[in-house]
Every structure is written in structure tokens, then in C-alpha cells.
Amino acid sequence: MAEFKPVLLTLPSLGPALVLEIIPYGLTIHRMYVQADGKTHDIMVGPEKPEDHVTRKYINSIIGRYTNRLPVKPLEFERNGVKGEFTPIPNESERVSLHGGPLGFGAIPWTQLAPSETPKLFTAAELAALGTPSDAYAFFRHTSPSGDQNFPGTLHLETLVALVPPASSLTTAEQALGSVTLVYRARLDDAAGPLVTPINITQHWGFNLEASLGADNLDVRQHALMLAADHFAERDADALPLGGFAAAAGTPHAHTGTLVGGGKLVGDGYPPTGYDDYYLFRKDAVASVPSHIAADKFTPEADFLSSLVGAESKQPAAAVLSSAKSGLKVRFDSNQGGVMCYTNCWSNPVKSGTRKKIHGGSGDVNTGDGYPPHTAVFLEFHHPLASFLIPENKDTELDTLLTTGEVYNNYVRCDVSYTVPA
Template sequence: MAEFEPVLLTLPSLAPSLAVEVIPYGLTIHRVFVQADGRTHDIVIGPEDPRGHITQKYVNTIIGRYANRIPIGKHSIERNGVKAEVVAGLNEGSRVSLHGGPTGFDSLPWELLTPTSPPQLFTPAELAHLPPLSPPTSYAIFRLVSPDGDQGFPGELTTEVLVALVPPSEEERQYLEPGEQSAGAEWDLGSVVYVYRAKVDKGVTPVNLTQHWGFNLEASLKEGVDTLLVKNHNITMKADRIVARDADSLNTGKFINVSDATEHLHEGQKIGDKYPKMGYDDYYAFAPRTVAIPKRFPYAEFTPQLDMLKYILAPSGSQVSKGARPEPVIELASDKSGLKLLFETNQDGTMFYSNAWSDPAKGARKKIHGGSGIKDHGDGYIPGTAAFLEFHDVLGAFLDPANKNGNDTLLTSDEVYHNYVRCDVRFKKPSQ
């Protein structure tokens, strides 16, 4: 079936190289290949078979229409005087609508756009930064149309997502053969970029999209249990609060300062240094910062000349990108593999989940990570084997009156939703 046929994105002219496999089913990142120092890594966990994502839910898929958890039932919503109702359906426990409801964006086939079915939510000026659309090479654009009333959400929502690979800048590009990198030098291997656009046809609706991707920078080393865990990964997070949640993980409307809960103060130490008993599963709000790239913009500004991709798609270190994009908010690194990921976004925070509820008896572990690749074979991923970093706005923000007409995660028909996440991939040869 076409929705399970991976779309391969590559930077073929570069060595070391970066490649991504995207599955239209759930707009799923199936693999992120990094080749460095003569070794191939797949830095995201998941099943071997693309069809495995049907049962291994929320592994590297998109989440929508609404990320994370909201209470079930009817909710009145309003933005700038436009009113509607949401009827959230149950799909977790007895009180929770999770990740957009029983049939969310993660379990639907997305349309891969082609020249005969061009994007509607990206302008000619923005597309000019990309090579011709067919055949897909370093990027692809996908579309999903969610009908009015889908999972209880009002309005027909059209969503288009650009997934792109960005090469290193000319200044940083290195053409060394595998094995020639010297210890101590850090190499820019390129970037993975997501840009989410959405438009509702009428009224107002909640929108809070994210990628539920889970990283492990050591699993491909296949050197035993230690390399399956992310507890030895170093993490830096520019966040000053976490959301206080109730027993069903619903937002209580309050925050906890990370200075008062030091296991959530991530300043470059190893994830396992202060590892909670049940692992990490928390929403981190980034410290106050200035971000010039908006999360929504007036539809009246959506003209052929509009260009919000110029800076987002500029290579790291290039003159175009310097000073134009926000600083990275998260750094994830492994001393053992030498890989490092730097994340930037225009969203307000991130969920950090350490795969604490993973059951090795269920699901499948990729062969490149030392598994059999066979579903329910008993060698799946153990707890603590991934750092899921899911960039989106605050949980259930539209339910808090304090957010009215502000960062309320609501979208009206005269606006365009604009969410981006960029992951820069770096490598430094480990010292022997």
C-alpha cells in the first residue's frame, strides 16, 4: 500500500551523509540515517516494518489535531470573538482525549504532493528555496484534509507539512572520506526541518501539532544494554518550568519551577543522573525568549511574495541564518557515538518522554538496533530507550482563560498556522 512505502530524502552529494525515510501513514519518520566515521546510525527507534506503526502507535508520527491530553466532553472555545464547540472523545482512561482523539492524524494516510497536486499553504516565494518537487529528493510536502466534526473538532482543517533536509553551509561543509575526521573537531552533517501549516475553512478550531519522534544516538552501536538506554546521553534544555499535571496527566493550570524540582533542571548532565523512578514524561516551558518567526499569521498576508522559509531553510552557520533564527532550545548528545542534535523551534515548549512505558515483550525493535525486527518476539525496546522530544504549545492552552486571544492554541479562518522545528545534526569523533 502506498501509505506504507517510505519516501527517501537524501543529501546525496555529501559525506558524511544524512537521510530520512518518511511514511505517508501518520506522516511518520521511519528512519533517520546518519553516516559518520565509517558507521551508519539510525537515530530514531521504532519497528522494522513500516506497517508496524499501526500497532506501535505514536512512534515518530505526527500528532493532531491536538497534541497531548485534554479532558473529554464538550468545551466552548472563542478567539477574537469567533466561537465554536469542541466535543473531545475518550481514548485513554476514563477522562482523557489523547493526541487528537481515537483516530488522530497519526493513524491516517497523508497525500504526498506532486506537480499535479501542488501545495496550497506554501507560496511560490517559499517553494523557490526548494528543488523541483518531482521526484522527491531532499524534501517532500504532505497534505491531510480533516473534515468538519472530525474527532469532535469544528471546521474543515487543511494541513500541509514540509519535511526537508538542509545541507551544511559552504563555510562548514567538509568533504573528508570516512575515518579521516580528527578527534575533537565537530562536523555539521546537515539538518532535518519540519514546517507545519494549517488553515480552517470557517470559524475557529484548536490546533496544536507536533512530531512524536524518539531519539537514541547509541542504539545502532549494538554494544549491549547500556547503548540501548538514553541515560548516558547528555541533555541541555532552556526551560524554566514544567506543567503541573493531575493523576490523569491533565494540565492543572499551574507550573512548577525547575529550580524547585532539580531532576528537571537539564544543564548538560546525563539524563540518568537524576532519573525519576518512573522516568521522564513532562512538558517543559521554555524560558522567556524573543522569536521573530510567528506561530500564526493573518491569511491576508498569504500572498505569492510571502517568504517565511528563507531563514528556516538556511544552512547553519550561513550568513543568511546568523541572527535571524532563535537559538537552539535543546541539545541532545552522546559521548559514545559522537552524535549531537540541536533543536530550535517557534513553539513554547516540549514534552520530554523517556519511553518509560515501553514493554520489551511487545512491538518490534529495529535490526540495526540489535532487535529481530519481529513483532512481539520478546526483544522489543526496554524502558528508557528513547528521548522523545515533542515540540508544541502548552497542554490544553485553550482551556485556560488567561490565554484568551493570545497563546491559546486556537486558529480562526482568517489565520494560517505556522509551526516549525529544526534539528541540526553534528558529529565529533569520540576520543579513543
């Protein structure tokens, strides 16, 4: 079926150093191949077969309209004087609506735009900044009708997935291999008049920088992780946000700095059940690229993209994940206010799907050789959980609401590099 046929993104002039396989179903990054020092790695966990993403939900797919958890009850909200309301549909439990509801954006096919088709939510100046080759990027489109999972307003969405050539070098030891930039755009249909709708999109991608070295290298607790965050979200017993943030200093949630270059080993102070927590970035770690763009500012000459697809990121690092064993490192920047970090702590190798062959699995379903716990670091960049319900976020970049007459603009960039292991 077309929604499971991989779309291949490459940088032809630079060989196979960085290659993406995307499937339109759930706008899922199925594989992220990295070639370094003669070895080929797939640095993302997941099933072997594209169609197995149907049962392995939330593995490297897009999440929307609203990521993470919302309380199941009538919710009222307002942005820029426009009021709205809706009741989320439960799917994780009677109290919790997870990742947009029972049929979120990660469980539907997206449409890839043909090379001859002009995106509607990217400007002429931005398309010029992308340049060529077209093999290095793709646009995908979806329309979410009013009432979809109970969300108000018809929402038109376009996503850019782009490979970016590497800078000439980072240091004498560290070699840049290229970057992946994801840009999510959305706009409410204005035919129904002024509307407001909650929106908070992310990529639910999970990384293991050592798994391709063999089946004995699945545990991520020796990976180093830096998060530019001093606080983490307080949540109740059902993981619903309470609206507040606790200081990370002095707790296992301080991922800022015991190692050279910042960060700490994932397994240092590892909680008994692993990490499944939301971290609020320091303000200086959030890129100044706006997440709401007024329609009158969204002109053909406007450019909110070129700084995100340059060979060297000009934005501050929000997160860095690295492996001393493989020598691989992924560095992230984003205009989103924080990140959900999940270390695959609830994975069950017997009951939970399949493991890729390149990671030592059989690739078959229900053979008992899926990924065990603690075998991935999922980094999901998005604004705070249920942010539109927190009064101090009203009418700010963080309120996770979109009104008629605005363009939603969300990005994350992942820079990949390699250093010869010591």
C-alpha cells in the same frame, strides 16, 4: 500498500551523511540515517517494518489535531471574537482524550504531493527559497473534515519535510552533517463562515544516539540533554494539565546546566519512572517565527520559511541531545512554546512491538526483544497542554486555536552533528 512505501529524502551532492525514510501512514519518520566516521546510525527508535506502525502508535508519527491530553467534557473557547465548543472523544481513559482522539492524524495516510503539484499553504517566495534538488524535500497533504474526532471546522493541512545541507563547519572538532526541518501549515475552510478550532500539532519522534552501536547501548540515561526551560507543567493523577507551571530549579526537571555547554545527563536525578513531562521554554528560546499568520499577510511574496532552510540556523536553541559515546548531537529550534520529554519509561520489551535490527532487535513482532524502558528520548515540540483553556493565553500565539482567515504555522528544525568521541 502505498501508505507504507517509504519516501526517501537525500542530499545527493553530499552523499549519505543524512537520509530520511518517511511513510505516508501517519506522516511517520520511519528512519533517520546518519553516517559519521565510517559508521551508519539510525538515531530513531521504532519498528523494523513500516506496517508495524499501525500497532506501535505514536512512534515518530505526526500528532493532531491536538497533541497530548484534553479533558473529556464540553469545552468552550474563543479567539478573536469567534466562539466555538466541542467535547473530546475519550481514548486513554474515561477522563482523557489523548493525541487528538481515537483516530488522530498519526493513524491515517497522508498524500504526498507530486513534483508537478503546487502546495496551497506555502507561498511562491517560500517555494523559491526551497530551490532544488527535490530529492531533499517532500510535501504531504491531508483534509480533516468538520466533526473529525468531534473537532469543529474542515481543516486543510500541508506539511513540508526538508533536508538542509550542513554549514561548512561548526568548530574544528564538530562536523555538521545536515538538518531536518518540519513545517506544519493548516487553514480552516471558509465556506461555512467564521469558525474557530483547537489545533496543536507535533512530531512524536524518539531518539537514541547510541543504539546503533550494539544491543548493549540502548539505555539513554548517559545521553546529555539541555532544555531551555525553567518551568514544567503541573498535572493531575491522569496527567491532565492543571493550568500552572512549577519552577524546575532544584528539581530533577532542571535540564539547563551542569555540563560543559549546558544541560545534564538524562540519568542525573532520574525520577523512579523516568521523564514524562512538559517543559515551558524561556521566551528567549522560542523563535520569533509566528505560529498564526493573518490571511492578508499570507501573500505570494511573503516568506516565513527561508530562515528555516538555510545551512546554518539563525534561531535560538530550544533543546540539545548528545552522546559522548557515539559523538552524535541533535540540536533543535522551534516557534513552539515548549516540549514534552518522554524517556520511553513505560515500554515493555515483551508486549511492546518490535526493535529495529540495526539496534540489535530481530525486527519481528512479539518476539520479546522490543525496546525496554529508558531507551529513547522523545522530544515533542508544541504549545502548552490544553493551552486554549488557560485564560491568560486568550488571543495570543499560545492559545492553540485557529480561526477562519488565519494560517497555522508550526515548525521544528533538527540540526545533526558529529564530534569524534574522546
